[in-house]
Amino acid sequence: MTTPLRFGLFGTGRIGQVHAASISASPRATLQWVCDPFVDGARSTAANYGGRATAEPADLFAADDIDALVIASPTPTHVDLIDRALDAQIPALCEKPIDLDIARVDALRAKAAASTQPVVLGFNRRFDPHFAELQRRVAEGEIGTLEQLSIISRDPAEPPAAYVAVSGGIFRDMTIHDFDMARFFLPDIVRVTARGANQFSSAIADAGDFDAVVVTLEAAGGELVTIANSRHSAYGYDQRFEAFGSGGMLQIGNIGPSVITAHTASLVEARVPYHSFFLERYGDAYRLELEAFIDTIAGEPSRSPGFEDGRAALILADAAEQSARTGRTVDVDLNL
Amino acid sequence: MTTPLRFGLFGTGRIGQVHAASISASPRATLQWVCDPFVDGARSTAANYGGRATAEPADLFAADDIDALVIASPTPTHVDLIDRALDAQIPALCEKPIDLDIARVDALRAKAAASTQPVVLGFNRRFDPHFAELQRRVAEGEIGTLEQLSIISRDPAEPPAAYVAVSGGIFRDMTIHDFDMARFFLPDIVRVTARGANQFSSAIADAGDFDAVVVTLEAAGGELVTIANSRHSAYGYDQRFEAFGSGGMLQIGNIGPSVITAHTASLVEARVPYHSFFLERYGDAYRLELEAFIDTIAGEPSRSPGFEDGRAALILADAAEQSARTGRTVDVDLNL
Amino acid sequence: MTTPLRFGLFGTGRIGQVHAASISASPRATLQWVCDPFVDGARSTAANYGGRATAEPADLFAADDIDALVIASPTPTHVDLIDRALDAQIPALCEKPIDLDIARVDALRAKAAASTQPVVLGFNRRFDPHFAELQRRVAEGEIGTLEQLSIISRDPAEPPAAYVAVSGGIFRDMTIHDFDMARFFLPDIVRVTARGANQFSSAIADAGDFDAVVVTLEAAGGELVTIANSRHSAYGYDQRFEAFGSGGMLQIGNIGPSVITAHTASLVEARVPYHSFFLERYGDAYRLELEAFIDTIAGEPSRSPGFEDGRAALILADAAEQSARTGRTVDVDLNL
Amino acid sequence: MTTPLRFGLFGTGRIGQVHAASISASPRATLQWVCDPFVDGARSTAANYGGRATAEPADLFAADDIDALVIASPTPTHVDLIDRALDAQIPALCEKPIDLDIARVDALRAKAAASTQPVVLGFNRRFDPHFAELQRRVAEGEIGTLEQLSIISRDPAEPPAAYVAVSGGIFRDMTIHDFDMARFFLPDIVRVTARGANQFSSAIADAGDFDAVVVTLEAAGGELVTIANSRHSAYGYDQRFEAFGSGGMLQIGNIGPSVITAHTASLVEARVPYHSFFLERYGDAYRLELEAFIDTIAGEPSRSPGFEDGRAALILADAAEQSARTGRTVDVDLNL
Known part of the structure; x- marks a missing residue:
């Protein structure tokens, strides 16, 4: 059995909880970091499913113990977080939609296409x-x-x-x-x-x-x-x-x-x-x-x-x- | 198109009504005689579906205008009516059961087997x-x-x-x-x-x-x-x-x-x-x-x-x- | 039981056959006239379901023994036949569509609306x-x-x-x-x-x-x-x-x-x-x-x-x- | 969260595998001992799902680290193993049937009824x-x-x-x-x-x-x-x-x-x-x-x-x- 991937999670609302539970339940994943500006949400999620809690996204990009990211924070944050994940070369699963503004999506498009690390979208169906x-x-x-x-x-x-x-x-x-x-x-x-x-x-x-x-x-x-x-x-x-x-x-x-x-x-x-x-x-x-x-x-x-x-x-x-x-x-x- | 068969019907209760309606609706059949000891039942059935009404079974066996019989009278009458139909060599459809007493059924068995005219049973299913x-x-x-x-x-x-x-x-x-x-x-x-x-x-x-x-x-x-x-x-x-x-x-x-x-x-x-x-x-x-x-x-x-x-x-x-x-x-x- | 309505039928193609069969099967209707320019079709339909055969629509409108019409002839004939039925004040059931040209339909609209006799359309569903x-x-x-x-x-x-x-x-x-x-x-x-x-x-x-x-x-x-x-x-x-x-x-x-x-x-x-x-x-x-x-x-x-x-x-x-x-x-x- | 129950498992055939997997998957249970006279079966099961392997049932009853037993060995062994579980006062889940001989079942009945520890049967449906x-x-x-x-x-x-x-x-x-x-x-x-x-x-x-x-x-x-x-x-x-x-x-x-x-x-x-x-x-x-x-x-x-x-x-x-x-x-x- 290979070492479980260490996940960082952005967002601890309803859908963030779903992802935290999935990560925790998978033998191939562990929850390493949980980030939410409402830090109490991050803390209770970490208490339930593991990992460290923070209100600061920067903490996750600075960490050296994250193998993959799940972006389940509000839609307006998606583009910025994907952008930073691309910079950090960390694979990211982002909830839909990328953004409500196609112009902002298009601005990130070439960079995403050039990335060696996957960015995948949460079309769960x-x-x-x-x-x-x-x-x-x-x-x-x-x-x-x-x-x-x-x-x-x-x-x-x-x-x-x-x-x-x-x-x-x-x-x-x-x-x-x-x-x-x-x-x-x-x-x-x-x-x-x-x-x-x-x-x-x-x-x-x-x-x-x-x-x-x-x-x-x-x-x-x-x-x-x-x-x-x-x-x-x-x-x-x-x-x-x-x-x-x-x-x-x-x-x-x-x-x-x-x-x-x-x-x-x-x-x-x-x-x-x-x-x-x-x-x-x-x-x-x-x-x-x-x-x-x-x-x-x-x-x-x-x-x-x-x-x-x-x-x-x-x-x-x-x-x-x-x-x-x-x-x-x-x-x-x-x-x- | 061949001439419709002329039917005699015994019994005008619930199931007799069903047969009267089927006979009347079929282009291959007409209702010629209706027999019920409650002669009012026979009369109203004949009025609705055609044919002559009588209280006397003997009238039907004496008639020369009957090609087939439907026996829908109470169970205790079945054996006797089948017997008379066999004698008269008229095809008969009899409602189930033939009788409640197997001895009475067996007594008629050889005669039914020897008949050149069909006796069929009303197992409609x-x-x-x-x-x-x-x-x-x-x-x-x-x-x-x-x-x-x-x-x-x-x-x-x-x-x-x-x-x-x-x-x-x-x-x-x-x-x-x-x-x-x-x-x-x-x-x-x-x-x-x-x-x-x-x-x-x-x-x-x-x-x-x-x-x-x-x-x-x-x-x-x-x-x-x-x-x-x-x-x-x-x-x-x-x-x-x-x-x-x-x-x-x-x-x-x-x-x-x-x-x-x-x-x-x-x-x-x-x-x-x-x-x-x-x-x-x-x-x-x-x-x-x-x-x-x-x-x-x-x-x-x-x-x-x-x-x-x-x-x-x-x-x-x-x-x-x-x-x-x-x-x-x-x-x-x-x-x- | 009231007297059956005497029907005239235009058209003996596939859908005409359907209507001929329905008329023949209904105790409230009889097929009185069958019209088709292919008069053999009219004849065989009349032979099967009753009525007189003709190739001439005019025969039907001249007849004094028609209570209702079914128009099952080709679409281009519908408007004319409805028009004549309106003139003759004979109720008509016309197959859909009235016509392929809305202008021709509209030209007939006021007359249909003013009629005392029904014109109904064959939307069978x-x-x-x-x-x-x-x-x-x-x-x-x-x-x-x-x-x-x-x-x-x-x-x-x-x-x-x-x-x-x-x-x-x-x-x-x-x-x-x-x-x-x-x-x-x-x-x-x-x-x-x-x-x-x-x-x-x-x-x-x-x-x-x-x-x-x-x-x-x-x-x-x-x-x-x-x-x-x-x-x-x-x-x-x-x-x-x-x-x-x-x-x-x-x-x-x-x-x-x-x-x-x-x-x-x-x-x-x-x-x-x-x-x-x-x-x-x-x-x-x-x-x-x-x-x-x-x-x-x-x-x-x-x-x-x-x-x-x-x-x-x-x-x-x-x-x-x-x-x-x-x-x-x-x-x-x-x-x- | 309470400490997981430590399970001992008898039998590593098809149904034993099912139980081993259930024990391993439950957050409330761990597989502590696996017993099968075919000791290779016990060993491979322990390797997959945890626990120590042995061919000797006595090892499990002598162990002090077992909280519950699952008996999935062949039917002829059930009565004896239940009997020893009752003696050892260890809760046991036994696959059906208890035995093929009702006399052997009855012989154990009073003892089972008197036990303070549960014996439950594997009627999974x-x-x-x-x-x-x-x-x-x-x-x-x-x-x-x-x-x-x-x-x-x-x-x-x-x-x-x-x-x-x-x-x-x-x-x-x-x-x-x-x-x-x-x-x-x-x-x-x-x-x-x-x-x-x-x-x-x-x-x-x-x-x-x-x-x-x-x-x-x-x-x-x-x-x-x-x-x-x-x-x-x-x-x-x-x-x-x-x-x-x-x-x-x-x-x-x-x-x-x-x-x-x-x-x-x-x-x-x-x-x-x-x-x-x-x-x-x-x-x-x-x-x-x-x-x-x-x-x-x-x-x-x-x-x-x-x-x-x-x-x-x-x-x-x-x-x-x-x-x-x-x-x-x-x-x-x-x-x-």
């Missing part, structure tokens, strides 16, 4: 075992030539208004996962058409954002992708995916907390509602995402989405926003 | 399109050698006490359908083991009958059949069937009134309860049963269960009763 | 028992406020090139059913966005048509509708529908020819492929469509889509075509 | 999260009064002949799990009726054993349980369970390796076959079984089946064997 199996089976040709993807993705409940305000809007915050999932199957998206609506949330409307959107993507080979989102779902986290090809279709329905079906005088074949929290649905995906990052660091052919994937998803989100606001289809070239 | 498809696919070898059948059959609600009193008991009244379905796949049953219980109905217990039973049948090739019955089911008519073989399994789940699945904050993937009445589930089967009878009369290779099938089901019911009462497995020989 | 149940349950508020519809509709196989050439294009020929289904739930569509692709058929591409399309509709209340179509489907006729609301979701999956699930060493829980022909899926709908038309003629509140519905569907098809060709969302006002 | 949820929901009254259980349990493939020879027969080796599952819901079984067959395996027939059996259990309240077993299943490990009550039914279908449904020109809604190995289905159950044992040791109300449960399952297996051989229902009293 690629590592969900079910989606990963679907992608593999499509790639193996089980349904012939891929023609259409249908993605339905609805959150259990709308986020707090404070979160909406800094989220960058539904396309950059929520649909971005679906953009990356589409690119998991069809990397070369060339055209984006989107529509948005305000169906139920006055808070989201007041923030100038949509609470439901529909997006059509077109890939270079003429493939069509539909994405339907809503910021609420009475029956729990709605996460469905299907791939349609010349030879057939592969489908993943919702996965809930129970497999038991109930039959009563009211209803039959009924299950309890789907998950009410994304971690219940994607817990495994976060763990496997970390393992894939460790594999990448170990020199295996990387299965992790990289800086270019993070940039591509943001370009698609920007294009969707522009399309929804103007009523026009927007051409994109992710290869430029 | 063989004509349910789903069960018929399952039987065909098993016969075609889709699951290799048949090894096990699992039948679950539960009624929506217990019958009235008056019905229970004359029913002959659950094995002869309800399980008899499952015995015939088992024989649809495995005609040569050689051994019967049964257990009965009183789980919920004091009325049924007071009548000395069981409200739930479990039966194991063994066929000549060592195949095993399990039947589970209950006289009630909160979620509607529960009618399931599966065939297990050396190469796989074929399964029919419950078929309900709606295919829509509902997803709410309470339950997901839920359907409205199954049928609350056997006719909703087996309406097609009754119509197809009549058509098969007409085909048999027309000289086609008969798909209809005959007198011997009616006798076999009763023997199995008797054996089940005996087994449940004595705690002993009972050998049977349906070929004697 | 509204009468599919499953879709009708779904619409009813949504209308009853089972899922709260309706927010999104998702329609997936794929044909088993592409039509012959000769058919494609005169079809008016996929939006006017195929998606038009989905436009009407969307309007069954959300009549007031205000905005159309569409994308088209050429994924597999060089014949369709050569005809300048798309073989796969995706459409987003917006209704007056901000509701979003997604439609995904393909002209082929390896696994059979793919017809799915779901309605998402503030309180939940109702869903109809595919309905195939068999309910049996098979379990083998290769695959489990498997069913035989879905229908390969639209009549297998929508046979009941055609029969119920005719009954609803008869109800409308009898003066009941009409459940049948009318001339305005036919016009609306065509407007949406035109808008979709325009959107797909220009890359712009198209506003529509169906109330003008 | 009680800890399967799905079955445990089902049991909890039934206990909470979701389906009213429990009336019937239906258990279908089929192994993917028959065991090697050498295993069959020492297995004690299908009832004591395979059905024993289903007996315990029945008792998880209905502890007080009072009557056993069983039938056995030889359907496919000449090796099993030659060993004088059955390859397929059907059992009916009756509980003290008149509840009925059906169990259907087969030693092979072409489509993988078939493990289904349903509970029927006065108010409804709860059901667990098969759980396989993939949730993806495939739709092709051959079959639709199809999944890849179920698991081909029991560990894939019950891996979680083994881990949770160990945790429950640790909870029991920690003084929590025990959720683990105990010595009496192990004895009861064996009594039911003996009764089933007797019933199948004699054709008579066998009364049992598990409370004597």
Whole structure:
């Protein structure tokens, strides 16, 4: 057994906790440093999962006992922390999005491309075992030539208004996962058409954002992708995916907390509602995402989405926003 | 198009109405005579579906305008009416059971066997399109050698006490359908083991009958059949069937009134309860049963269960009763 | 029982046969006249289902024994035949579309609106028992406020090139059913966005048509509708529908020819492929469509889509075509 | 965090490996000693999962650093090892069955009952999260009064002949799990009726054993349980369970390796076959079984089946064997 990689972690909010737990649980990783300007968060995380706590990012870049970084701090800090990780030549896993401003992403792009150390993006859904199996089976040709993807993705409940305000809007915050999932199957998206609506949330409307959107993507080979989102779902986290090809279709329905079906005088074949929290649905995906990052660091052919994937998803989100606001289809070239 | 067959119908109770409607709806049949000692029932049935009404069975056997008979009168009349149909050389479809007393059935057996005109039994489930498809696919070898059948059959609600009193008991009244379905796949049953219980109905217990039973049948090739019955089911008519073989399994789940699945904050993937009445589930089967009878009369290779099938089901019911009462497995020989 | 309505039928092609059979099978209708310029088709249809045959439409309008018309002749004849039915004050059921040219439809609009006799359109899917149940349950508020519809509709196989050439294009020929289904739930569509692709058929591409399309509709209340179509489907006729609301979701999956699930060493829980022909899926709908038309003629509140519905569907098809060709969302006002 | 319990493990065959892995993976347990007369097995297990290796059971009972034992050695050793664990006052988890001979079990019964330290039995299925949820929901009254259980349990493939020879027969080796599952819901079984067959395996027939059996259990309240077993299943490990009550039914279908449904020109809604190995289905159950044992040791109300449960399952297996051989229902009293 090889020596575990020593991780530094930025950010100890909800998603930071997820990564701390994954690092702690992996036999191939240990948590060495935890950084959060709210140093109490850093301290309690370190107490739970190991490592030293600090409020100062500089402490981590100055340390000589860090093999890899996880950046789970707020979005505005991502570009700077990636930049410093590149300078320090430390492999980094950064939560999505890289930034809400494509100009800031582009400014870092050449440097990321030139780096000998990996920068990978936290698009965890690629590592969900079910989606990963679907992608593999499509790639193996089980349904012939891929023609259409249908993605339905609805959150259990709308986020707090404070979160909406800094989220960058539904396309950059929520649909971005679906953009990356589409690119998991069809990397070369060339055209984006989107529509948005305000169906139920006055808070989201007041923030100038949509609470439901529909997006059509077109890939270079003429493939069509539909994405339907809503910021609420009475029956729990709605996460469905299907791939349609010349030879057939592969489908993943919702996965809930129970497999038991109930039959009563009211209803039959009924299950309890789907998950009410994304971690219940994607817990495994976060763990496997970390393992894939460790594999990448170990020199295996990387299965992790990289800086270019993070940039591509943001370009698609920007294009969707522009399309929804103007009523026009927007051409994109992710290869430029 | 050939001339429609002219039918005489005995009995205008619930099941008589079903047959009157099937005869009337078929382009190959007309209702010519309707007989019921409650002559008002005969008259209203004739008014609805055609034909002459009478209280006297003799009128039908004396008539010269009857091509076929349906016997849907009470069980105690069946043997006599079949006997007279045999004498009159008129094809007859008789509702199950032939009689509750195997001695009376056996007394008619040789005469039925010698008849040039068919006597067929109303085991309608063989004509349910789903069960018929399952039987065909098993016969075609889709699951290799048949090894096990699992039948679950539960009624929506217990019958009235008056019905229970004359029913002959659950094995002869309800399980008899499952015995015939088992024989649809495995005609040569050689051994019967049964257990009965009183789980919920004091009325049924007071009548000395069981409200739930479990039966194991063994066929000549060592195949095993399990039947589970209950006289009630909160979620509607529960009618399931599966065939297990050396190469796989074929399964029919419950078929309900709606295919829509509902997803709410309470339950997901839920359907409205199954049928609350056997006719909703087996309406097609009754119509197809009549058509098969007409085909048999027309000289086609008969798909209809005959007198011997009616006798076999009763023997199995008797054996089940005996087994449940004595705690002993009972050998049977349906070929004697 | 009232006297059956005497029907005149225009057109004896595939869909004409469907209507002839429905008329013949209904106890409330008889086929009185059959008209087709290919008079042999008219004759054989009359021989099978009743009525007199002619090659001359004028014979029907001159006859004094016709209570209702079914117009199932080629699309270019529809406007003229509706016009003459209006003049003759005979109720008419016309197959979709009214015409491929909205100008010709509009020219007839005021006259149709002023008629005392109904003109109804053959959008049969509204009468599919499953879709009708779904619409009813949504209308009853089972899922709260309706927010999104998702329609997936794929044909088993592409039509012959000769058919494609005169079809008016996929939006006017195929998606038009989905436009009407969307309007069954959300009549007031205000905005159309569409994308088209050429994924597999060089014949369709050569005809300048798309073989796969995706459409987003917006209704007056901000509701979003997604439609995904393909002209082929390896696994059979793919017809799915779901309605998402503030309180939940109702869903109809595919309905195939068999309910049996098979379990083998290769695959489990498997069913035989879905229908390969639209009549297998929508046979009941055609029969119920005719009954609803008869109800409308009898003066009941009409459940049948009318001339305005036919016009609306065509407007949406035109808008979709325009959107797909220009890359712009198209506003529509169906109330003008 | 409390100090991990130090475990001694007897047996390093297949099931011993499972326990070694569970102990090693639990933060509340460490593997301290590994014992197997094939000392190489003990050594390699210790190398993988920790602890000292020995061929001598006496070494473990002499050691002063063992807090708990897992007995996963061959069945004939169980009684002796439990006996010595009782003498040493060390909590023990013993694999099922306690022994194949009820007399040897009974000889140890009083001593086990008198012990202050727990002896628990390895009926892992009680800890399967799905079955445990089902049991909890039934206990909470979701389906009213429990009336019937239906258990279908089929192994993917028959065991090697050498295993069959020492297995004690299908009832004591395979059905024993289903007996315990029945008792998880209905502890007080009072009557056993069983039938056995030889359907496919000449090796099993030659060993004088059955390859397929059907059992009916009756509980003290008149509840009925059906169990259907087969030693092979072409489509993988078939493990289904349903509970029927006065108010409804709860059901667990098969759980396989993939949730993806495939739709092709051959079959639709199809999944890849179920698991081909029991560990894939019950891996979680083994881990949770160990945790429950640790909870029991920690003084929590025990959720683990105990010595009496192990004895009861064996009594039911003996009764089933007797019933199948004699054709008579066998009364049992598990409370004597």
